[in-house]
Amino acid sequence: MTIAPKAPRKLTMKQRYEALTRDLDWEPSYVDRSDVFPHTEFEGIKIHDWSKWEDPFRLTVDSYTKYQAEKDKRLYAVLDGFAQSQGHLSLTEASYLNAMKLFLQGVTPLEYQAHRNFAYLARHLDGPGPRFAALCQSIDEMRHTQTEIHTLSNYNKYYGGFHNYLEQHDRVWYLSVPKSFFDDALSAGPFEFLIAIGFSFEYLLTNLLFVPFMSGASFNGDLPTMTFGFSAQSDESRHMTLGLEAIKFLLEQDEANVPIVQAWIDKWFWRGYRVTALVAQMLDYMLPRKVMSWKEAFELYFEEQMLGGLFQDLAFYGIRPPMHVDDAIAEKEILSHQVYWTLYQFSHAAAFTTTVPDADAQKWLSENYTETFDQLYKPLWDKEAKNIEAGGRHFARGLPQLCQVCQVPMLFTEPGDPTTLCQRESVYNGEKFQTCSDGCQWIFEREPEKYVQAWLPVHQIYQGNCGGPTVPDVLTWYGIQDGDGGEYKGSVDDRNWQKWHDAADHSNIGSEG
């Protein structure tokens, strides 16, 4: 006699999630737990009960892949349509793409590094809930890397600066800013990485680091990037939730975790904030059609939402706002101007172009920075305008001093004195190390043995490790070609743009020469 098998009991979504994630975990019986998870104790973080981890989202791998595949389909349909209809011609101006060059060179490789490190967390965290969350984020980050590359690859057919972003990320001076930031996180322990990237980067600063590029795209006719942004948005909100859960979980598990987490927030706020220097100038100077000023973005997304919201909640756990946050607030009126003036002088060695802001742009800057632009920065542009009339758009003829920690040229000024450069010096093992601010100096002195290893592009050039002693040698080693960098007006991109828009006959669109 045969007995008909019982119909499988249908699990609820929650049960199914539990079965496919946490229930796959087991206690090791013939090896020590600390041998299976060797990296979760050395940072001093104490976890007593991983089951208290509240999964911020309940996705299983099959529902995850189904959902992501649908989003990909929609994105790739937009990319195809944009490419076939020569959509690049409906951008506000070719110079807009400087923002996207910076994004592809500076941000996309970070997505890949995030993929790597979340994969590491998916292996090494010793709780099944966060391991699975890290696995999903790891796959997300890989997908973002790929979709960003695909989204921007269409522009590579027509415009300079897109063709060698990966190698440039590892080599070029301004890209050492985001690269060294992420390398710092990658070489930290798993919990510090969670606070550095999961919390500080994905939650605290995401609206100042990632979102401005997507907003810039939507204001400047870049439909593919905007669609990518939407496609990433639901992932990003999951990442933000994970970052927030991570910090709350660590703080709730043991009081001894509070000072450790606080120090990481202090460090990673400033590290991330210094990377936003590149975003600040992008918002205020690179976008032909402006979204909002850096100052406005900083006030809304950081001062109101984070200091006014998040940190009020975190106070319950004994967490205070990041150290040096007042210096960041004080810089909001001057940051973008100082950074763009620097990039303007050094863009002959960059894979994007710069130009003097035109009358409309200067008017906008003056209206948005009533306390500083006319007083401090307009005189520089006026002087440069005379320079140009006299036949010489200028570029720096040498190399700048770099900050040992953030690796930005030492362009920042003393708190309260926007005309005096900020110079900080520390001595470690008899060697002098300069930093750009109290924030970077504090970070250096907290872990000097880490930062003495910094691969500072200027020092590396002088050591002969970057292709040779002359500017052309270094540019060749960077993989920067004619038309990638320098002045925008009269550049290959500018000339092509004019030609493609002036020509009555559009049959030659996309052709060179």
Place this chain on the structure above:
Amino acid sequence: MAVKSIGTYDFPSRSRQELYGDDQLVHLWFQGNMWFCAAACFRAPKAMTWGDFWNGLVVPYAEEDPDFDPAAQRVWTLHGEQFTPRDDQTLEEIGVEHKDVIGMRVVA
């Protein structure tokens, strides 16, 4: 506070003086002049004279500022103290060490 790590954590500086042989890195800070967005960084032999440093490295760099006047009267600082360089003194004799920042301000 030291780095918390899973093993011994001891690595040499990537900018230490010996990597530059007989040379060293010298920073020049154009104080009170916003045209120069940051201090300049030069590689210069320790035995280079001030005259060669000034004429061979600093002046060509600084001439990018249309208002630069090599003959202007300047105040120099090193290690927080004022000094007056002579053209025949070497950087080493002046006391310039690897990665020092020399301050330079034009007297109005």
